[in-house]
Amino acid sequence: MENLKFAIFGCGFWSQFQLGAWTEVEGAECVALYNRTRSKAEKLAERFNVPRVYDTAEELLQNEKLDFVDIITDVDTHAHFVELAVKHGVPNVICQKPMAPDYETAKRMVKTCRDAGVNFYIHENYRWEAPIRRYKEVLDAGVIGQPFKARISFLSGFPVFDNQPFLAELEQFILTDMGSHILDVARYLFGECKELWCQILSQTPGIKGEDVATVMMKMKNGMPLYAELSYASIVEHDSFTTVFVLAEGDKGSAYLGPGLEIRTTTRDGTTSEKVTIPSYEWADPDYIVNHESGIPINRNILDDMLGRGKAENTGDDNFRTVQLVWACYESAATGKIIDMDSF
Amino acid sequence: MENLKFAIFGCGFWSQFQLGAWTEVEGAECVALYNRTRSKAEKLAERFNVPRVYDTAEELLQNEKLDFVDIITDVDTHAHFVELAVKHGVPNVICQKPMAPDYETAKRMVKTCRDAGVNFYIHENYRWEAPIRRYKEVLDAGVIGQPFKARISFLSGFPVFDNQPFLAELEQFILTDMGSHILDVARYLFGECKELWCQILSQTPGIKGEDVATVMMKMKNGMPLYAELSYASIVEHDSFTTVFVLAEGDKGSAYLGPGLEIRTTTRDGTTSEKVTIPSYEWADPDYIVNHESGIPINRNILDDMLGRGKAENTGDDNFRTVQLVWACYESAATGKIIDMDSF
Structure with a gap:
């Protein structure tokens, strides 16, 4: 079976651990990175052999055919990027916790995905x-x-x-x-x-x-x-x-x-x-208990996307x-x- | 200064530790014991050299001139014995915790003592x-x-x-x-x-x-x-x-x-x-932390009775x-x- 292709939005501090965890999971392949500050994305792409880097999420979504996106941006921007991915027909969206900066926004995000038939996952790793x-x-x-x-x-x-x-x-x-x-x-x-x-x-x-x-x-x-x-x-x-x-x-x-x-x-x-x-x-190594948890959660979400398990x-x-x-x-x-x- | 004279009401399991603790405190002397089952009182009197034993609290209160009583009976009978001691003009009353089996009774006990100008103490040792x-x-x-x-x-x-x-x-x-x-x-x-x-x-x-x-x-x-x-x-x-x-x-x-x-x-x-x-x-020795606490609380109460400290x-x-x-x-x-x- 071909790997699921995904992109990461947001190349800040946490993205290296998220991308690292993905490298331990069979069946998913990061094809593109987007970050507001391009140099950060380039650095991460080089380290993890990600082929393409974009300055804007729109450009990325127009050019890439994705099975999912993994959104690791600031919490204030989660809703924006989730909605953007949905609008561009990405069938699966993973978003970092906490879901949203407020309750109403979280409610709207869940509804947006449900209405569009998009599988929505929150990367809650603890x-x-x-x-x-x-x-x-x-x-x-x-x-x-x-x-x-x-x-x-x-x-x-x-x-x-x-x-x-x-x-x-x-x-x-x-x-x-x-x-x-x-x-x-x-x-x-x-x-x-x-x-x-x-x-x-x-x-x-x-x-x-x-x-x-x-x-x-x-x-x-x-x-x-x-x-x-x-x-x-x-x-x-x-x-x-x-x-x-x-x-x-x-x-x-x-x-x-x-x-x-x-x-x-x-x-x-x-x-x-x-x-x-x-x-x-x-x-x-100082945060291994936390960083390692990215592997089983990513695997669990991937299994759900592939229809071979249920995501928690x-x-x-x-x-x-x-x-x-x-x-x-x-x-x-x-x-x-x-x-x-x-x- | 002469020792304060006191009596104990109730010679059940706990009374030995209470009486034991009193033997470690200077200034108080147990002169009489009352218990419903006289034999228990006699046994305790013998062990701790208490001179007199009574079958009824009334008889004890009529015969003894007391500075205080220490009530160690079942919780259901606390109010009865507190009120009895007050009625007989005992100026200080110590009662085992919990004060009463219900809230209203506790309220009444406090009021009874306050109205009579009796110093009322609860033996709360923890x-x-x-x-x-x-x-x-x-x-x-x-x-x-x-x-x-x-x-x-x-x-x-x-x-x-x-x-x-x-x-x-x-x-x-x-x-x-x-x-x-x-x-x-x-x-x-x-x-x-x-x-x-x-x-x-x-x-x-x-x-x-x-x-x-x-x-x-x-x-x-x-x-x-x-x-x-x-x-x-x-x-x-x-x-x-x-x-x-x-x-x-x-x-x-x-x-x-x-x-x-x-x-x-x-x-x-x-x-x-x-x-x-x-x-x-x-x-x-298995309950020493609990039993020993009787000494400082008794001392604290005695100091209050003698006007040389405040009882907690x-x-x-x-x-x-x-x-x-x-x-x-x-x-x-x-x-x-x-x-x-x-x-």
Whole structure:
């Protein structure tokens, strides 16, 4: 079978890891890159042997016959490029998370793709991290029985504002950025949320948005789930670039903690396993858990395009994560519990 | 100065530890014991050299001139014995936690004592546990700066229902029992609660009340605080008979975890200290953290009676903890956030 041909829009920092992950997946071939600043696209093209480079997305779409595009531009421009690809008849569109800068735009993007019969995928990679996948296997194996409560923590002091000063200017920060990941992991592991109460704080001096959020959820299956996110944390074990999870069930508990270690406790005692991840030439060893996750998510999306599997991160599915993010803001603003069925 | 003379009402399991703790405190002398089953009182009197034993509380109160009584009977009878002591002109009354089996009774008890000019104290000992005291010192020393969020966990699989089968029959269980402790520790460490949302579960088969509770609070100072209580937990580190606390501040974090260890993390790294507790002949080494706490709380109450200090656990103060417990039940029943100012 011939490779699916795709183009990448946006050749910023993240694109090298996305393109790197694609090189590990059989069946897809990057034929073109578009970037506003051409030199960046040329550099990336050279590194990954991509044949053609374009100054504008329109020109690329007019000249290339694509099976899909992978949009890795700034969040503000996601809708524009998704709509452009749809207009040019690209049958499959992948868009980086978070889907959109606001709830209404996300809603419109999903509708645009649905109306055009375009397969829409969101590149939400945290649920694809090896420790999270393995943790889900532990839950599904029934070792700890039926989970009845859980807590998910992303507590980090990673200097995000030093590295990316524009983040300090965002009116909304950690819930749109990390919240998308964490709330999606919550859905992946424990199902859908019925109600939530969110509190947000702005701890780092001089930033506009919130860098701390705590979310108490009641899941549809009745279990309470506490999620905490923070970029203002000075903790012994920084959870960047993954999350820590403690789930308790009627037969035991499972803790995904520091060092990608899963500690499973039953009445017979505690067993430990460390999740290991191979290294890749294109990935940063310091962020390997994050970078490697691009491989299985890309494979999962490709399988869906080829009709040999179902994608988890469709636009429709990810829209439920988007809803959680904006329900959190609504809750924080009003001080009220949000009922997800009527959000 | 002459010793203050006191009597104990109730010679059940806990009374030995309470009486043991009193033997470590200078200035108070137990002169009489009352118990429904006289033989139990006699046994305890013999062990701790208490001169007189009574079959009824009335007889004791008529015959003894007391500076205070220490009530260690079943929770259902607390109000009765408090009121009896007040009626007999005992100037100081100590009552075991939880204050009362319901909110209205607690309210009445506080009023009865206040109206009679009787000093009323609740023996709420968890905040007096050595690791909790030390943890408070760490917070107060400013090492981690101003706390902006916290989480308190009591996750245990201690077989309470095997040891005390009547607990399975209670309509309300873990919030009245352990909740009193945990919510009081929350107040002690982080101040008063503004709003809370509580979810409860009944996990152990065959029990009437709840054995799991999660409480999301918004404190008056604006910080979010998550408290989780469970007797259905099978976890690697059982927190019985204390609690684990993680507080995060703008300069670092402090974690009170397994083994009575406090790990304090700042930008300079992590330091660890283990809280040690001396042993006592009357205390059970397995529960030393809990039993030892009786000494400082008794000392604190005695100082208040003698006018040389202020008691922390007055009836008025503890009533705020009682309010939290019943606000939790109200929240769990209605599914709503409770505003403590209007509860």
